[in-house]
Amino acid sequence: MEIADWRAKIDELDEQIVDLISKRAEAAAAIGVLKKQAGARVYEPGREQQVFDHVRQCNKGPLEDTEIQHVFERIVDVMRTLQQRPTSS
Numbered sequence: 292m293e294i295a296d297w298r299a300k301i302d303e304l305d306e307q308i309v310d311l312i313s314k315r316a317e318a319a320a321a322i323g324v325l326k327k328q329a330g331a332r333v334y335e336p337g338r339e340q341q342v343f344d345h346v347r348q349c350n351k352g353p354l355e356d357t358e359i360q361h362v363f364e365r366i367v368d369v370m371r372t373l374q375q376r377p378t379s380s
């Protein structure tokens with residue numbers, strides 16, 4: 292395949308990734324509402340560790356486990372920000 296073909300493939304995959312991240316954000320926002328109602332804190336390091344362990348287990352390469360974890364550390368960081376937004380209450 293040419294570079295243009297690979298870029299078209301990347302654009303297509305990015306669309307799917309955006310959809311999936313949006314669905315994940317909806318779930319995180321719903322958790323955020325429940326946490327607020329319960330007076331619980333947003334940041335749960337134990338749960339975040341489970342998320343990172345899980346994605347490392349799912350990883351089939353070519354990225355290293357630590358690289359996949361870095362991507363999810365950023366995603367979870369964004370989810371925490373979403374949960375702290377006044378609009379998610």
Ligand SMILES: O=C(O)C(=O)C[C@]1(C(=O)O)C=C[C@@H](O)C=C1
Nearest residue numbers: 319322333334335338339367370
């Ligand atoms: O599972 C939760 O309690 C969430 O709020 C979701 C989530 C995540 O995005 O996976 C976000 C923030 C928490 O620190 C832990 C995990």
